[in-house]
Amino acid sequence: MPKIQNKTEKPREPDDDYEVVSFEEYCDKPADAKSDLLSLNDNINYRIYYESLKMPKDGSGSAVEEIYDREIEGQKETSLNGQKDAPYTKLPFAPFGKSGNKFRASLFSGIIPKPRSDGESSRELRYQRFSQRRSSLQRFWEQIKSICPGMLGVGLVCVLCVAVWLVVGGALGGAWTEDKYRKLWERVHPENTEKPMTYYEMIVPEIHYHDHNNLSTKNKVNGSETAKKATFDSDEKYQRQMRPKPIQVPTKDDHDTGAKYLERTPEMLQKMCAQVTDDNMRFDCFPQDGSNEEDCLKRGCCWKLTSVPGAPYCFYPPQYDSYTFLNMTERKRGITAYYTLNRPSGYPGDFQQVCLDIMFVSGDIIQIKITDAQNKRFEPSYPELPMGYGSLKKMTYKVIVDSSSIGFKVVRLSDNVTLFNTQNIGGLILSDKFLQLSAVLPTDTLYGLGERRTRFKTDLKTRQTFTLFNYDQPPMENINLYGTQPFYMALEPSGKSHGMLLINSNAIDIVLQPTPGITYRTIGGILKFYMFLGPSPSDVTSQLANVLSTPFMPPYWALGFHLCKYNYGSLQVTRDVWKSNRDAGIPLDVQWNDLDYMKDGNDFTYDNVKFKDLPRFVKELHGVGMHYVVLMDPGVSAAEKPGTYPPFDRGLEMDVFIKNSTGQPFVGKVWNRVSTVWPDFTHPNASAYWTEMLSNFHKKIPFDGVWIDMNEPSNFVSGSLYGQCAPEDLPYKPHYIGKEGLRHKTLCMDAVHAAGSHYNLHNVHAIFEAASTYYAMAAIRGTRPFIISRATFPWMRKFAGHWSGDVASEWHDLRMSIPELLSFSIFGIPMMGTDICGFRGNTTVELCKRWMQVGAFYPFSRNHNSDTSMPQDPVSMGPEVVAASRTALRMRYSLLPYYYTLFWKAHMHGDLVARPLLFEDPSDVTTHDIDEQFMIGPYLLISPILWQGATTARAYFPGKQPWYNLADGKLLSTGGWRNVTDGQMIAVKGGGILTLQEPPEGVVSTSLCRSRPFQLLAAPDRAGRASAALYWDDGTNLSTYDESKYSIVNFTLDKQEFKSTIQSWAYGMPPVNKVTILGQKYSVKNVTLNQALCKKPVCEFTYSSKTQMLVVYNLMLLLNEPIHIQWTIQDKMPKVGTK
Template sequence: MKSYQKLATDLPQPPDAYAEEESIARKPPYHRQLSTWWLCVGLLMVAVLLSGVTLWMLKQVPGDQLGQTPPEKCSAVPEPFRFDCYPEWSVVVTKELCESRGCCFIERVQPRGNRSTKPWCFYPPDFPSYTLESLNQTELGMVGLLRRKVKAYYPRDIERLQLSVEFETDTRLHIKITDSTSPRYEVPLEVPRATKRAENPIYSLEFSKEPFGLLLRRRASGAVLLNTTVAPLIFADQFLQISTVLPSIFLYGLGEHRSHFLHSLDWSTLTLWARDVPPMQFYNLYGVHPFYLLMEEGGAAHGVFLLNSNAMEVVLQPAPALTWRTIGGVLDFYIFLGPDPNMVIQQYHQVIGFPAMPPLWGLGFHLCRWGYGTSNETWQTVKAMRNYQIPQDAQWNDIDYMEGYRDFTYEPEKFDTLPQLVEDLHKHGQHYVMITDPAISSSNPPGSYWPYDEGLRRGIFINTTEGQTLIGQVWPGLTAFPDFSNPDTSQWWLENLNRFHALVPFDGLWIDMNEPSNFKDGSVHGCPWGEFDNPPYVPAVLGGSLSSKTTCASAKQRVSVHYNLHNLYGLMEAKATASALIQIRGKRPFVISRSTFPSQGRYSGHWLGDNRSKWSDMYWSIPGVLNFNLFGIPLVGADICGFSGTTTEELCTRWTQLGAFYPFARNHNYLNDKAQDPAAFSSVVRTAMKEVLLTHRAHLQGHTVARPLFFEFPQDEITYSIDKQFLWGRSLLVTPVLEPGVDSVTGYFPRGVWYDYYTGTSVNSSGESLKMAAPLDHINLHVREGAILPTQKPGSTSWVSSRNPLRLIAALSQNASAWGDLFWDDGESLETFEKGAYSYLVFNVTQNVFTSTVLHANVEATYITVDTLTVYGVRDEPSRVTVNGKENPFSYLDNQVLTVSHLNLKLSQGFSIRWQ
């Protein structure tokens, strides 16, 4: 495999290694990406190329008349570079079927599967594609015209395509391929538009004229990041495909799937189509994120985003190579050049929108279950948590609270005290979150259910092809589905939430079942036979059909058909919900959504779905959390202790220790399973859970997000595959226990000094794995050298904690320096940064002096004091410590930890602490 990894960089260089972007290379064709195995064939190809003749070009006739490719050409294509010519997963490919497309057929011994086997049918090196006929300069880049060489084997293939290239910034490139004559559906996502061409791009772009292809290089290294000449471009009305080789095997992203954080390129197919299904490997899950991050040799990184909302597949193979395959829309790519992984993600988020600041209480510990039979039962759980002094910021209710599972209602007998419960939560500084499903009950007597009656009157539901309300079946029974692409729906949604808020003053919303989920396939009447419900090609979706457990793809919405909008449903509902909460409460909205799409972080967080109470599911949550931080949805977590199945005390303790470091931390479990809230366990387990939740509370003020180790150590290739540890921000390393029956854990420490968070004891690592004690009441946390962490004395809620004094932890680097900062606001107001309603401080240690510098201050911070400074890594015992020039008591331990207490310094005023 390694010999092929470097082939992308072995392309012949143009006379000027950094040729101008508008130059057209003379055809670096598919076969130049293959192998030196067949040197003679390669020399023959080069000779033909130089004569300007396309090698072995067949007549320009439809694919089913292309004829048979010579066997020697087929066998000469190395297996890792065989791009699938017959991807229909439900078809057993025969030699006749394959050769009718003009492709190579080599049958393998094992049965051909649809997900992880090498293709039997693959493109020959000279398969005809598009030709680049013209290329002209524009203000932002270039526009070109592509012409199809032969008719494709999918219906309604498009003869003439338009290529547009915009050099938007020095690190961002925008490439779009679409029909040159007729407009096509494009994702209605608000993205920034460039106003001028990049002046000094760190990339160069070259073109292959025939067959058409793109070669994107990084100027600094010359590495080829994209090379689409390795397989043909196909562009039919309902089948679009483009492939590229990759410069390395270190590929991440492409969600939502249950997988290791580092993808396997061993012939795997990732399907993207929002689906209601408990998380399992290999299948399409709740959300769609067609974005990948790739680490290159040497530690540089780049990312690629395909802005397309249709059903799609991404095929990975060991060349290494990747194929995008979608069934609608356009090929609209944004490429981000970093050059480091943090910068790639920042550049991606600049396009899709930066995530919103959540309310402070949203970062605390949340408790829920499906199975609270009454509001009083819910209330008793809250009181038990208080009795044991276990931190809790929010109490939730699942669908139990509803009357007949209908939105915007509560059961009048079993949940009669729900308003009083919410009032009590508010008195204790706690918050209430309830579930809301999009499907609206449609089987009520006329005039008895305002949400449906009014929605029907306003025409805000998704319709059938005949223009009638599409009826499916969800929890309430027969249901209609709001069309959130219709602006009128947002107003209707707001009015419904406002009416219910007057009865039960909820603080946040949990929007579930919004793929949208449907217990029927399509509708209660099925789906019509047509191009949307039965397209020429169906990606390998769970259930085998686009309508499996959702609405008909042909259903009509305001903006387009559901075929185009399905993957956007959760995003559109989240946007309407966040807007409604802002108007109702006038504070930062708290929304947790199951289905997601790029830009969703602007409106909601996400939980990883209906997991199980298994050790493996606890592990899978870490790659899930890391991926959604890539996707711009940092407010993410898994159901702590598992949703379905009965947990154990050991598993729940370990999961609570890990879950305390999910940005969104919620314990939630299933209807008929044993209660698993912390108060339900033995005193030993309760104490262990309480301690770790208090530790979590102490770190909330850092506003950090989970990130993989290689984001901070891109030069350390060992970190590229680590997904059993993660960082909070750049400075706190979390190493959880993920196996039963153990009292130790092994973690990797990148090169440098790391300090035990609890004791300050240091580890000077050369880049090594270390075994650490991990008793049941302990999770290993380590602070990276050079960091300063502002922590806070914990309390029962985030609001209580926010008034407590700060403890600052400075972890000195090997040159005895450290740095950190703190953003502080009231934790709930809107646009505090824009309005200047915040404080921002910078902390620094150099030459035995700790300084706090206030760069911006508001009245909120005047109430906060700094009580303690702890400095890790002070090599020599100080003889004297002064605070703002005045001598102050201190303590010093043999493990080189200096502590200065009882400071009572105002956070809003700068100060300095010196030790000698």
Template sequence: YLHSNILKVQVLSSFYTITLCRMQPHRHPLPAPGSQTPDSLVGTGVNDTAAASRRVACGVIPEAWRFDCYPERGAVVTRELCEARSCCFIPASSRPAGRNGIPWCFYPRDFPSYSLVSMNDTSTGQKGTLVREVKTYYPADVLTLEVEIRHETDTRLRVRITDPSSPRFEVPISVPAATEKADSPAYVVELSRRPFGLIVKRRSTGVVLLNTTVAPLFYADQFLQMSTSLQSRFIYGLGEHRSAFLHDLQWNTLTMWARDVPPTEQTNLYGAHPFYLAMEDGGDAHGFFLLNSNAMDVVLQPAPALTWRTIGGILDFYVFLGPDPASVIGQYVEVIGNPSMPIYWALGYHLCRWGYNTSNSTWEVVKRLRNYGIPQDVQWNDIDYMDRFLDFTLDPTKFATLPDLVKDLHAHDQRYVMILDPGISSVQPEGAYWPYDEGLRRDVFIKDAEGKPLIGKVWPGLTAYPDFSDDVTHDWWFDNLQRFHEKVPFDGLWIDMNEPSNFLDGSTDGCPSNSLENPPYTPGILGGLLRAKTLCASAQQKQSIHYNMHSLYGLMEAKASASALKRILAKRPFGMYSGHWLGDNRSQWKDLYTSIAGILTFNLLGIPLVGADICGFSEEPQEELCVRWTQLGAFYPFARNHNAIVMKPQDPTAFGPLARKAMKEALLLRYSLFPILYTLFHHAHVHGHTVARPLMFEFPKDVRTYGIDKQFLWGRSLLVTPVLDPGVDYVDGYFPEGLWYDYYTGDSLLSAGEDLRLQAPLDKINLHLREGSISPTQAPNLTLWVSSGQPLHLVSALSDDGSASGDLFWDDGESIDAYENDLYSYIVFDRNVTEALKLVSNVEATYITVETASFYGVKQKPGRVLVNSQDATFTYRDNQVLTVGDLGLNLSRNFTISWM
């Protein structure tokens, strides 16, 4: 907290506060035109006596509020088919119909749904019974349901709708459970009895956050559907999809079912994350999480409204009240688990490609980067290193020197990561391939419907798939990794192809013809079948059938891998279990742009260690594109350059002198900012914060920020404005209201909330510091281990009143649970803290010193600068930048810098 002209530093073991602001009330009217209304207004019977009258009633429902009654893909919907479902049929005023258009067949207001027939209090809320009197058109309707409403915390509401007569699949992950009802919830829950519906409002403003009365509830064996109105059109999350950061609500269907496919619009991709963040009028935010792993569609429509449509499991969902966006994410990760603190070198520059061909050619690239002084922390290998693409093997000819390469990397404080695919070759001679033989002996492989190991096809050829839902498989996986680590002492794993990917549809023997493989409703999956390029839905795993477990496969492999690495290396993994990269992108400018939405979305989803393949994976890299991508990639939380086989090399040494120099400077800039990045990951680990952050998180009342995905923040203070177009030497960026400083020069920029054009020659990415921040930086070196030992330079971007603050988290960079075991230092930089300052924890920061400090926005040249009351030398530039050097201040002690 800054005033006058004094900077003080405080060293603490923990320091964090959140200020919550109550906004002015903005009530959201219930969507009467297209909604079902409570029983006092509408009955639940279907009136078929007057078709003409019904069509008139259907006609009053506005197009934006039409909820699709015939969502099956490829169906040619006629009036007869539609009205056979007791639904309205009106061709829309614009085409197309169906997946990306206004539905022609939609529910009337009186379509039969469930009624709430009883409700009783429980220790955490209420529990009631729902009854449906009329069957629907999907088979195996569950006519009696149990609904449980849990007021878990003041900002977290949980609702479970289950079948009390028969257990159904539930996602097998541990989530926190409340034992008593929240004292002062920030929400109000209202119930509609006939038809049943939930209305959730924000207590402080009356804003409706959830209203499920807008369309009928479905709960059949293989079809569950629930709709809700949305408070605004500002919806984010719902990963993993290639799209803008802000979702399009113009009849947009997002499908979730993990799939190995290059990022493509309107396609289900690698991950499934059924969580959205919604901004409200006035700047509040809330979140919604559906704890369901089955194949699903999420339909967004312009009412605004949203429909969840899933083909299994239960309806188990959370509403998070925030009220600010950052708090929503913090409350969400309290449920799914906070990200772990990554090992320090995971935040360095990673280099990989498919097609190094030999360990010696891999080694040569590493040496070239060293010779040019380009920083690199980690070298990776794709499947080239394997013997015939077999997991846990080494090509004895082409990669014979790989152990020596890894030894050399370690000698230079660098690390090695290798790829592993889950598919285990099933066709090697008995006794020739231990992973398969031992896997058979321990019974670790997924089985087909007849109980035999399911055989698909991936890189080695015919393969079996480990069942990571079984603890026995975890032990087998560890044993394989440990055996290979004795040959090649790798430092991390790249687990790929774990959707799981299959070059066949299902298996070598096909799949059974049953309702698991061909459900009554199939979401909009690429290929049209659940088994498309993956395993049979009817395949058997220990915890359930693959139909239920498919989208959990990568998570469970990550858990097994992280556990094994902790046992082998006794060091941290990359994240909670792993980080994430955004898949096989293309070397195109559009992919450069969409990568920003990808990293912002995954930060919302609780996976902050995320990045895209720098320069693009497929297609030939262009020099200008690769320079601009390296500049942007230097600000991905996870920064890896990776490209495909037969493509030209695209590491920085592969280009001309000017491009190489620009890439080198971008990477050195990242390394100099490592203290900031590492501290941000600490806050992600402890508080669930984002690292790469949307502007709206810091400026939630500025609606102009809601759709921005060409810029982003690191934390709250560092604004990144990359060039995303070819052939330009400028970039346009939006600057929210306030005072901003050019990171490089300290030049100030006072914005009223406006777009500004910035100069951006090929060797520059624009960075700006937000007023009121103090940022610790370091002199960069070729690895983070060396860089992290360099003296600090503090950059203080002063507010108009001269205030600023910042912080620094520091530990040894690799110990498991360093924070939890108090093996860290946490330093707070403030101005004019008058209370007594005391060192509480000081473990690894004793050797770090502050060598220089710069102050942006010092309005007058000082006559004297004092460091701990002693005169110090300084410089002052006309752009109001004060720099103090030769400080030599150790972070184990409090210090004060002042001027007059």
């Protein structure tokens, strides 16, 4: 039998386990108390158990049965020891009292304490039962003697009688006031809190407090089982609600682990299976191959054929009895429930006892953790999750845990919609290498759950299973890709939304079905979820940022255009491509090199023949305000001559490489000529090692950013180059993994890291590498790091951006780039893009032109392709692509102040940079399916042409606000569908104000643009209003925020008045030389600037009735002073007015 783990001052006897507490302590004990409050029945029951152990037994255990066979007043009691007749008389007084100094409890505690000496520890808890062989008067007299030895007077008896009366009446020192009785009554009778307090004899058989120490499970009153339910509502009050358990399930004794599980009868199972009438409600009970009726029934599941595609033949019955409720504890910030294994799951290593711990992180965030209560299991150290708590004053949910069922459900309070219900849904399976949890959802519309090639919206109308396990795989449908992002956002038809994040670094299968339902399966670790209550999609992503932190703030130059190709062949070709595109007027900021710059494919080297002058070239880039990014794979060559390759030599000295099962460095093969080892980024020395290697290389090549590739980690051999991997021995094989198992194209699962096995750490390898790279670059350069990573995991947002890998030069891949961008936006990685024009295969002029037109507006904009593909930089593709690229990229560069402000908002608040249209109006169900358009921030809509041979795109304009064409300022739409040309693909939403910087003619880079004057473009909504903010700093400083070296200016438009206000000013901004107001239907008569009439030489304006634009220009307005522009209108609108 488990014991309460009290900290004692001296060794205890086996039965010194219980704590008798006063009523005040029972009602008011703090939530973080280390001991638990138990009922009177529990105390007595516990004592009986130990007394029975001390009694002599014959072979049949008759001594115990003799005690259990006694029946007094028909009162039944159930604990983990089984149902038994209570060997005590129903007590005629309240069971709680105030503790005294000399005794452990007062007369009215319901337990007779033994006297203790002055030196005896107060934590030694010894009690004795009421004896059946003594009269009530004898027991009362013994109490008097135990309380006051030698002071047996009539006066004291009278005093005690008066005290009894006062306690019963509720007047003894305020301890038993009406409020206290009502408080106790409400704990016991939540369904009838209005009922006046009655006599205390009603309390004894019904009080049953949650038992954290697994000593008792249920109350049975008069043979009928009742269930306790704990809820948490918006008033932060706790309730206990009693309702009959629908089906009584046989359970095994928690203290007899060898007890045989009693199977349900075929009749009972058949009756339960018949309750599943809809085949879409079937949750798969036998996900392995080779299911059959016999094995299915052995698992206690239902077997029935079906014609519904994908529906399982073997499925769980309602209330599948894998676990049995033990007990539950409520606290201010959550609920903890314990369960014991009820039946074998069919998978080895079942958790014998399970802890369900639900923590209310804030009023709109919940943490749900399901663990092995007896054994510590692996949990990834990344992401670092918040330790603090938010306010619970505005609760948006309640969580229900019910002793009559396994699991929990989360209910949104505003409309009482159940958002996530696991109670008796599917089968809760918790074993060493297979963990499973199923839930019913309120909607069949989900987004997220990556990385995978799919439409943005995941439709649950058909069953689908997909795997999340980092894998070096070019993007294609129905297979796991480079990263693991186990986060979904659900969207209901009403527009309300919630999100769910699973923190687990093992391989994961996600099963979606039309119930609508979801099943999580993972092969290790624990189940740790964070739920985000929204209710809007933007609320969900902001709440996600509160848990995972906000994205890193990129340097300003990283928002420019990037150019790369695998295997330029030489530095001369690299320089020629860079120079030709720059001279052609292609806005360009960053030149990259793939691994062909390395010597023999080795990290931290460069080819001193083909790339001999690389250091000089990088300095040349810096001299014209441009930047350079290098590729850095995690694999280090293991076959160089000793003393010739410091990355390997130093790695051995610092003992930082991943080990094999024998303790030697694990050896595989990637781009290095012979063999490869991998740094263990969880090792205490790894960060110092990686910083040293990058620093030494940076002294040779002063690169500005790092591209970390192949970091799933990828391996050209499946497992070890030398020797064999240990058998993976998986009772459940994830749905999509390589033919050789988990080790396919990666390391052996038994490879050893400092933080554990590769089996547990595979999916987080990249995030440890990204963190080490980020901090190394910050130390080396002293400015904001810029890192792009192929593999991802939650929390990658803090260190790196992402690109979608080796996409093909196909129209389908062009279209799929937008769902990928949108998915990673909601994952919280805003620095995201796809290789423009495609990576694999040869592009075409038309495809590359269309891809450059949309790729120019990806947050991360880079043209890159493989060594076997034709050159595809704009100049190499010819004049048509050059013209389209130059136009699109010049527009992007003009918008960079807007982009930069969006990245600042993402960094500070978790806002999205690229976002789906559904964020504009979640209640507009048309937007729920759109993934061939996307928004940049709240005010720019990108509607590209994505189909071969098309000259227009079918575009949807959400909401009822006006939309203006950014290219010419004309009104484009007031909502709904319309066709747009490539000259109309960028629309500005009414209600926004854009800060622009027109690029110079000729060569264009961010360093040249940042010094250009600002231009403000105001797009009024239907009410004639608009607003926006501009954030500005030096674009590179790491400590901008800590040192407050930034400026924020707010702009507002209210009909015929435009203003600026200064929110913060600590860094200078360029002046404003033009203000454009769109949507002006009436001719403008005159304009005033800061209360003075607008006239030359400091101000001019034009108005066009054709475009309905007012342009105030020839300005030189400093933003550290307020701007105030007003205008008056004429009754008639001339065709063109100029003044």
